[in-house]
Amino acid sequence: MSGDQLKLGEKIIEGKTKVVTSLVDFPNQVLLQSKDRITAGDGARAHDMEGKAAISTATTVALFNLLNSAGVKTHFIKQNSDTSFMAYKCGMIPIEWVTRRVATGSFLKRNAGVKEGYRFCPPKLETFYKDDENHDPQWSYEQCLAANMEVGGVKIGRYEIDVMGKMTVAVFEILERCWASLDCSLIDMKLEFGVRSDTGEIVLADVIDSDSWRLWPAGDRRLMKDKQVYRELKEVTQEALDMVKRNFQWVAERVEKLSPKPHARAVVIMGSPTDSSFAERIKSTCTAYGVPCELRVSSAHKSTDEVLQILAEYEGEGIPTVFVAVAGRSNGLGPVLSANSTWPVINCPPVTGEWGAQDIWSSLRLPSGLGCGTVLSPEAAGLNAAQILSLSDHVIWSKLRAKKLNTWVTLKTADRKARDDK
Structure with a gap:
C-alpha cells in the first residue's frame, strides 16, 4: 500500500513540531507527520519555517535507517512522504x-x-x-x-x-x-x-x-x-x-x-577446497557485521607463487583487508601471508581430533618478525576480522557496537527472568 492510500484514523497526539495519527489498516502502527515549525524554550520562541518538515523527515529517516541497519531496535518502519514516516505504535x-x-x-x-x-x-x-x-x-x-x-x-x-x-x-x-x-x-x-x-x-x-x-x-x-x-x-x-x-x-x-558501503574486506584463503564449509562459517560471520568477504583456495606449500600473486592483487587495490588463513596440519599459509604483507593476518586452522594438538603449534609457534595471531573458532575469526576493520570503517564499528548493546540487553533480560522464576 502506497503512502497516498493510507487510511488515517484518529489523531493520537499533536505537539509543537509534529502530529502522530493512527492508521486504520495497521492498528499497531502510526503515521508521524512533521510540521514546518521551529520552537525553543518550551515553546516560548516559535516560528514557521517553510520546508523544515521535509528537512527534519529526511534527517530522521536517514538516521533511523542507519540505526536499524546497525541492529538498534527502533520504532521506525519506513518513510511515507517527504514530511512523514510510518512507525510502530x-x-x-x-x-x-x-x-x-x-x-x-x-x-x-x-x-x-x-x-x-x-x-x-x-x-x-x-x-x-x-x-x-x-x-x-x-x-x-x-x-x-x-x-x-x-x-x-x-x-x-x-x-x-x-x-x-x-x-x-x-x-x-x-x-x-x-x-x-x-x-x-x-x-x-x-x-x-x-x-x-x-x-x-x-x-x-x-x-x-x-x-x-x-x-x-x-x-x-x-x-x-x-x-x-x-x-x-x-x-x-x-x-x-x-x-x-x-x-x-x-x-x-x-x-x-x-551510511556508505563498507570500504574494507576480509579475504579467507584456504589451503584445500575440503575446508570450504569451515571457511563459509567465517564468511557468514563477516557478512553479519557488514564486512564483504571473499573465499580463495591456494596452498603455501604446493603453490607458493600463486599465494604471493593473490596477496599482491589485493594489496595493489589499496582496500583495507584482513586475511584469514585456513590451513590445517602444517600451517605455512598464515606465516607466508604475514611475512610478505603489511595487512593483518589471522590463522584459523580447521583443527581435527586426530592430530589437532600437534598441528596447532604450526600456527602458534612462528618465526621471528611475524605477527599473525591464531583463533580456533571460525565465528571468532570473523568477529576478529570485523573488529580490526572497524578501526577505519564506522559502518562496521556501528554493527559491532549495536551487537554489544543487544548482547547486554539479552543477558539483562535473562537475569530478570531467572529472578522472576524463583
Whole structure:
C-alpha cells in the first residue's frame, strides 16, 4: 500500500513540531507527520519555517535507517512522504535521555565551576522529566525509579531504566563515530523511548534531527549547525531563519553520507577446497557485521607463487583487508601471508581430533618478525576480522557496537527472568 492510500484514523497526539495519527489498516502502527515549525524554550520562541518538515523527515529517516541497519531496535518502519514516516505504535515514556561528550550549554549553568569544553569519558548521561510547565526538570536515577510510571502496560522499573540508559549511550556513540567520519563532532544529544503496543518492548522512538543534538563541524563551536543557532538569536528575522534553515539542510545532506558501503574486506584463503564449509562459517560471520568477504583456495606449500600473486592483487587495490588463513596440519599459509604483507593476518586452522594438538603449534609457534595471531573458532575469526576493520570503517564499528548493546540487553533480560522464576 502506497503512502497516498493510507487510511488515517484518529489523531493520537499533536505537539509543537509534529502530529502522530493512527492508521486504520495497521492498528499497531502510526503515521508521524512533521510540521514546518521551529520552537525553543518550551515553546516560548516559535516560528514557521517553510520546508523544515521535509528537512527534519529526511534527517530522521536517514538516521533511523542507519540505526536499524546497525541492529538498534527502533520504532521506525519506513518513510511515507517527504514530511512523514510510518512507525510502530508506542506508549511514549516521558523522560528525555541526554548524552554529553563535551560540557557546554545548560550543563555549565547547572554545574558551576566546570569549564566549557570539559570532555566526558565515558559520555555523561542525564535524564529529564518531560514537563513543559516546569521546564523539563532534571531527574536522578532514583527519581526515575520512584516515579513508578506505567506506560503501555509496562511498569518502568530498574530493568527498563537500565536498558534505556544503555541504549542511549550506544546510539550516541554510534552516531558520534559516524559524524566523525565527516569531521563533525557530536557534542551532545537527546533521545526518547517508547513501549511498543504489540510487543511491550522498549525501543528508540520519536524523531532524531537537528533539534536533537549539538553538532560542531571540525569540533568548532563557531561553526555549529544545530538548533542552538536559533536559540541564541538576539532578533529573529527572516534572514536569520533562512540561515538556520540552511544549516538544517546542510545536516540533512550530510546525513545521507553516513551510511556508505563498507570500504574494507576480509579475504579467507584456504589451503584445500575440503575446508570450504569451515571457511563459509567465517564468511557468514563477516557478512553479519557488514564486512564483504571473499573465499580463495591456494596452498603455501604446493603453490607458493600463486599465494604471493593473490596477496599482491589485493594489496595493489589499496582496500583495507584482513586475511584469514585456513590451513590445517602444517600451517605455512598464515606465516607466508604475514611475512610478505603489511595487512593483518589471522590463522584459523580447521583443527581435527586426530592430530589437532600437534598441528596447532604450526600456527602458534612462528618465526621471528611475524605477527599473525591464531583463533580456533571460525565465528571468532570473523568477529576478529570485523573488529580490526572497524578501526577505519564506522559502518562496521556501528554493527559491532549495536551487537554489544543487544548482547547486554539479552543477558539483562535473562537475569530478570531467572529472578522472576524463583
